[in-house]
Amino acid sequence: MTNDSLSDRAYQELRAAIIGGRILPGEAVLEVEVGAMLRMSRTPVREALLHLELEGYLVRDQASRLVVHRLSAREVAETFVVRELLEGEAARLAASCISDEELARLGELVAADRRALRRRRFDELAALNEQIHGLIMIASRNRTLTDLLRHLRGRIAGLDAFAVGSLDDQQQFVEEHAMLLELLRDGDADAVVALLSDHLGRARDVLLGGLEEGEPR
Numbered sequence: 001m002t003n004d005s006l007s008d009r010a011y012q013e014l015r016a017a018i019i020g021g022r023i024l025p026g027e028a029v030l031e032v033e034v035g036a037m038l039r040m041s042r043t044p045v046r047e048a049l050l051h052l053e054l055e056g057y058l059v060r061d062q063a064s065r066l067v068v069h070r071l072s073a074r075e076v077a078e079t080f081v082v083r084e085l086l087e088g089e090a091a092r093l094a095a096s097c098i099s100d101e102e103l104a105r106l107g108e109l110v111a112a113d114r115r116a117l118r119r120r121r122f123d124e125l126a127a128l129n130e131q132i133h134g135l136i137m138i139a140s141r142n143r144t145l146t147d148l149l150r151h152l153r154g155r156i157a158g159l160d161a162f163a164v165g166s167l168d169d170q171q172q173f174v175e176e177h178a179m180l181l182e183l184l185r186d187g188d189a190d191a192v193v194a195l196l197s198d199h200l201g202r203a204r205d206v207l208l209g210g211l212e213e214g215e216p217r
Helices: 003-019 031-038 042-054 073-097 100-118 122-138 143-155 167-186 189-213
Strands: 058-060 066-068
Touching (some): 003 031, 073 122, 073 143, 073 167, 073 189, 100 167, 122 167
Antiparallel strands (some): 058 066
């Protein structure tokens, strides 16, 4: 495997760990430890860390160590402003482009969403949330829009709406996913965009509430 391939694999694995909350905001990311974890030499690990620093996932602390960037409330709010614009357009496109197979898959995800809620499996809810929104993005048939949204969604690293907020919040998110499915099935683009705007606004408020409390539940 070439050094470029190793560097890309290191980047992808570290980015996934940050976004998934396995490496938490404020936690140090040390070159030696990453190399040992991934069984790689320093060069591809160093390149991966530089890539993540340039993208803003990692920052330097006062001791010049690389640590996972802790988002401020302002950054979360600004990210959701842009996300609402882009994801709303993706949903509008999906309302006219989504296939029967994608609708069937979305139905399966919504059913799994409800089962996870009944079992209070918040980790499963978080994963299903990503899959549901990801499927709607793909159904837009706009690759550039989908890539931009994936990057934006990845910016809310280590903090998920299903890790904070109340049970009522989580129930509302799940019901709104089901409503999005029905509206997409009906091809009602305006209603999909309106519901998604409310949905993302609620997620933003829950996440900001979690930041104000200092740590997720």
